[in-house]
Amino acid sequence: MSYLENGVVTIEDLQLPTEERMKQGRVIVIECVQHIPCNPCVDICPQGAITITGEITNVPVVDFEKCSGCTLCVANCPGLAIFSINQTYSEAEAEIGIPYEFLPLPSKGEDVTALDRSGRPVCEGRIVSVKNPKAYDRTPIVFIAVPEKYSMTVRFFRRKD
Numbered sequence: 737m738s739y740l741e742n743g744v745v746t747i748e749d750l751q752l753p754t755e756e757r758m759k760q761g762r763v764i765v766i767e768c769v770q771h772i773p774c775n776p777c778v779d780i781c782p783q784g785a786i787t788i789t790g791e792i793t794n795v796p797v798v799d800f801e802k803c804s805g806c807t808l809c810v811a812n813c814p815g816l817a818i819f820s821i822n823q824t825y826s827e828a829e830a831e832i833g834i835p836y837e838f839l840p841l842p843s844k845g846e847d848v849t850a851l852d853r854s855g856r857p858v859c860e861g862r863i864v865s866v867k868n869p870k871a872y873d874r875t876p877i878v879f880i881a882v883p884e885k886y887s888m889t890v891r892f893f894r895r896k897d
Contacts, residue, residue, distance in 0.1 A: 744854045745769055753800040762805025762822040766796050768815060777809040807833050811872035821887050830887035836878040841866050848893040850882045859886050861893055
């Protein structure tokens, strides 16, 4: 079933980095599949790794070899449709960078329930850092550690009281 039928993006809908690129460290995954006029990710990328060819309503494309995983695009995407993935975070865990627009911000070390794209619980996770520099334009990124096998599944989290 495609996102047009149920509103939930699937792996098949996405442009993904190669396994080799994933082994090189943090990289972004753009989950923007709507054809809307938007391009802040293109303008903010210091590596020129994100492009939109043709009409501004085309979806962005990532040159994963140019992507440094800096996460500026993650925080500056008004649709909250870009995530960072670091499958080299540890032997057993991946680190997912998630744009977060709620208060209060979670704290490093906080245990959370990791959720998939449709909001269903997937596994347990742990907040490893929260970054909110001025360059992020008031959209902090929360980095959570989850078992590596869920790195392409987890896209949000639920805090535990």
